[in-house]
Amino acid sequence: MYGLLWRALPGPRWVRSIVVLLLAVAVAAVCFEWVFPAIAPFVPFNETTVGDQ
Amino acid sequence: MSRAASAARTATGVLGELLITAGTLLLLFVAWQLWWTDVRADMAQGERTDQLQEQWGGVEPDPPALPDQVDQGEPPALPEPEAGEAFGIVHVPRFGDGYQPRPVLEGTSQDLLKDGVGHYPGTALPGAVGNVGLAGHRVTYGKPFNQVEELVEGDAVVVETEQAWFTYRVSTHEIVDPGDVDVIAPVPGDPTAVPTERMLTITTCHPMFSARERYIVHAVLETWQPRSAGEPVAMAQGAG
Numbered sequence: 001m002y003g004l005l006w007r008a009l010p011g012p013r014w015v016r017s018i019v020v021l022l023l024a025v026a027v028a029a030v031c032f033e034w035v036f037p038a039i040a041p042f043v044p045f046n047e048t049t050v051g052d053q
Numbered sequence: 054m055s056r057a058a059s060a061a062r063t064a065t066g067v068l069g070e071l072l073i074t075a076g077t078l079l080l081l082f083v084a085w086q087l088w089w090t091d092v093r094a095d096m097a098q099g100e101r102t103d104q105l106q107e108q109w110g111g112v113e114p115d116p117p118a119l120p121d122q123v124d125q126g127e128p129p130a131l132p133e134p135e136a137g138e139a140f141g142i143v144h145v146p147r148f149g150d151g152y153q154p155r156p157v158l159e160g161t162s163q164d165l166l167k168d169g170v171g172h173y174p175g176t177a178l179p180g181a182v183g184n185v186g187l188a189g190h191r192v193t194y195g196k197p198f199n200q201v202e203e204l205v206e207g208d209a210v211v212v213e214t215e216q217a218w219f220t221y222r223v224s225t226h227e228i229v230d231p232g233d234v235d236v237i238a239p240v241p242g243d244p245t246a247v248p249t250e251r252m253l254t255i256t257t258c259h260p261m262f263s264a265r266e267r268y269i270v271h272a273v274l275e276t277w278q279p280r281s282a283g284e285p286v287a288m289a290q291g292a293g
Binding site: 001002003010012028031032036040041043045046047048049050051 | 189
């Protein structure tokens with residue numbers, strides 16, 4: 001999987017390394033900004049209210 | 054190596070990579086939830102309280118309230134806040150100098166509690182006879198009530214509003230089931246009683262990182278003073 005990605009990337013080793021790093025940062029950013037906030041309501045450790053909320 | 058064996062190896066490799074990816078994403082999620090939500094919420098809530106204080110007008114830093122300005126009869130009634138409106142700021146001196154005051158917003162939805170402390174709609178407003186119900190996170194999203202267990206009897210919970218400062222003193226705490234709404238009744242624990250006292254009740258999760266129970270702190274209004282009188286003395290008492 002990641003082997004395919006590595007081989008598909010152009011350029012010498014250092015260019016590929018930078019591209020991979022940028023991709024990883026992009027994935028993390030998308031998770032932080034959109035994916036995790038969407039999942040968070042289903043993680044029940046931060047419920048603070050009494051009654052049906 | 055046979056074709057079948059080679060295919061099996063590839064499949065195992067891909068599965069392994071997927072599992073490692075899943076594990077990394079889970080760790081990222083934990084980092085986001087336990088660290089990043091605090092960073093973001095602290096910034097946003099800090100800006101909110103600064104805005105409110107600017108809008109309400111500054112408070113002279115030092116002069117303690119004159120005795121004749123303290124507790125002069127009936128506190129001013131707040132206008133009923135709209136849903137989501139920030140109408141107060143909570144200060145808890147016991148939580149130390151590093152504790153950032155938190156905006157109080159009308160409502161207690163999950164979304165709203167990311168932006169500050171929530172006021173249960175329908176409960177009393179600060180200063181009024183009855184029970185001011187406040188909910189806040191104990192972990193994540195700025196965790197306004199993270200140190201709630203440090204509160205002891207007599208500690209101050211100060212609510213700052215556009216017109217006045219309200220100093221409540223902690224009376225009791227209890228640990229209840231999530232369904233126990235009586236704790237925020239006008240007379241805590243007795244939903245049919247007619248209130249005569251001016252109370253405030255904090256609800257937050259318990260134990261930490263669990264939704265199993267709720268940690269409840271009750272407090273009683275000690276004094277109030279107009280905003281122009283400056284910060285109440287209770288603010289300076291800190292974690293004494």
